[in-house]
Amino acid sequence: MLKAKSGKDQICALGAMSGTSLDGVDAAVVTTDGHEIFGFGDTAYRSYDDAERAVLTDALGHWAGPEAEAAAAVVEAAHRDVLAQFPAVDLVGFHGQTLAHDPKGRGTFQVGDGQALAEALNTPVVWDFRTADVQLGGEGAPLAPFFHFACAKWIKAEGPVCFLNLGGVGNITWVDPRFDAPEDDGALLAFDTGPANAPINDLMRERLGKSHDENGETALRGEVEQGALELFLAEPFFAKIPPKSLDRNDFSEMVGLVRELSDADAAATLTAMSAAGVAAGMMHFPSLPDRVLVTGGGRKNPVLMEMLRVSLDCHVVPVEDVGLDGDMLEAQAFAYLAVRVAKGLPTSCPGTTGVRALVGGGVVSRPG
Numbered sequence: 001m002l003k004a005k006s007g008k009d010q011i012c013a014l015g016a017m018s019g020t021s022l023d024g025v026d027a028a029v030v031t032t033d034g035h036e037i038f039g040f041g042d043t044a045y046r047s048y049d050d051a052e053r054a055v056l057t058d059a060l061g062h063w064a065g066p067e068a069e070a071a072a073a074v075v076e077a078a079h080r081d082v083l084a085q086f087p088a089v090d091l092v093g094f095h096g097q098t099l100a101h102d103p104k105g106r107g108t109f110q111v112g113d114g115q116a117l118a119e120a121l122n123t124p125v126v127w128d129f130r131t132a133d134v135q136l137g138g139e140g141a142p143l144a145p146f147f148h149f150a151c152a153k154w155i156k157a158e159g160p161v162c163f164l165n166l167g168g169v170g171n172i173t174w175v176d177p178r179f180d181a182p183e184d185d186g187a188l189l190a191f192d193t194g195p196a197n198a199p200i201n202d203l204m205r206e207r208l209g210k211s212h213d214e215n216g217e218t219a220l221r222g223e224v225e226q227g228a229l230e231l232f233l234a235e236p237f238f239a240k241i242p243p244k245s246l247d248r249n250d251f252s253e254m255v256g257l258v259r260e261l262s263d264a265d266a267a268a269t270l271t272a273m274s275a276a277g278v279a280a281g282m283m284h285f286p287s288l289p290d291r292v293l294v295t296g297g298g299r300k301n302p303v304l305m306e307m308l309r310v311s312l313d314c315h316v317v318p319v320e321d322v323g324l325d326g327d328m329l330e331a332q333a334f335a336y337l338a339v340r341v342a343k344g345l346p347t348s349c350p351g352t353t354g355v356r357a358l359v360g361g362g363v364v365s366r367p368g
């Protein structure tokens with residue numbers, strides 16, 4: 001069992017996330033006992049340069065081989081850079097980079113060696129968070145929901161709220177903070193909503209050589225092509241009852257649905273698809289949340305946020321409205337989950353990943 005250096009049962013953990021949008025590594029400190037959040041600490045970001053991003057992009061979909069090895073080297077070096085900047089912590093939570101995700105088939109694969117990172121940082125590292133969940137029949141994602149439950153308590157929410165992450169892929173968590181613990185039956189319902197920024201980024205890169213649609217400026221000039229939107233919503237994924245999760249490129253053919261459209265109309269239509277995926281997901285929740293708190297880079301896209309406000313029947317606001325950091329919530333989540341793993345607490349349950357029993361996913365590696 002981990003003993004906190006920081007006193008009482010307050011463990012100071014540093015989490016790191018390299019997300020599906022392939023922009024870089026987010027890192028953030030959380031102090032927690034694995035149940036309650038006591039405080040948030042320093043944060044840092046280390047972007048991938050174009051050459052590194054090209055290596056990661058080439059490795060997507062690879063489960064092994066030279067592409068995956070090259071990606072591992074990029075991911076490990078970037079994490080060593082950014083994590084070495086922090087003062088000593090009790091524990092590191094290292095998500096790694098998802099290269100492939102096929103929970104009902106080959107499994108799930110996050111690249112990056114946690115043992116090597118533990119040696120480099122001389123600190124215990126928790127990693128490989130998703131495999132155990134998949135082995136027990138779960139989707140292996142999303143894993144942030146247990147942390148969202150703690151966040152709902154931290155912001156003193158009194159009734160159900162949703163956390164919506166708009167990264168490369170979208171995921172949403174419905175939380176009822178009136179329960180005592182996240183694993184209580186009925187406290188959480190979570191799933192991936194569909195593609196969020198990944199197809200917009202792919203379009204912008206392919207057509208305009210840009211990494212993303214800054215502030216939705218291209219989409220703002222366009223019109224949504226309703227036929228393409230309907231074809232998209234006819235995908236069986238949206239009618240599927242949760243649990244459900246996605247790989248980054250599961251919807252990459254969406255760019256084909258907008259191929260004949262102008263740049264602006266294509267961007268508007270892909271943005272509408274991201275919002276429509278979220279709206280379609282709302283029907284699964286036991287009750288309408290009071291608020292949808294939006295995290296991830298998509299909250300900075302005013303066109304996407306406005307489309308969500310129009311289509312969801314509740315307040316849609318960035319998590320900054322309740323004092324949280326929408327750029328760092330996922331890194332904080334893996335700091336928090338690392339502490340739960342080290343303490344032998346579950347990190348997923350039937351309501352979050354569809355796993356058959358409570359699972360504490362993750363491997364703990366200690367420096368030799």
Ligand SMILES: Nc1ncnc2c1ncn2[C@@H]1O[C@H](COP(=O)(O)OP(=O)(O)OP(=O)(O)O)[C@@H](O)[C@H]1O
Binds near residue numbers: 018169213214302
């Ligand atoms: N100002 C902005 N305007 C429009 N889009 C933005 C803006 N800032 C960020 N984004 C979008 O957000 C993306 C980054 O989001 P984020 O960092 O949440 O993704 P991630 O953590 O990699 O993904 P995931 O949550 O799927 O793992 C960018 O690639 C871009 O598409």
Ligand SMILES: CC(=O)N[C@H]1[C@@H]2OC[C@@H](O2)[C@@H](O)[C@@H]1O[C@H](C)C(=O)O
Binds near residue numbers: 020
């Ligand atoms: C397999 C995988 O890496 N999934 C990511 C991805 O990015 C967003 C969405 O798809 C979510 O399911 C998950 O990440 C977040 C952090 C999660 O597990 O909660």
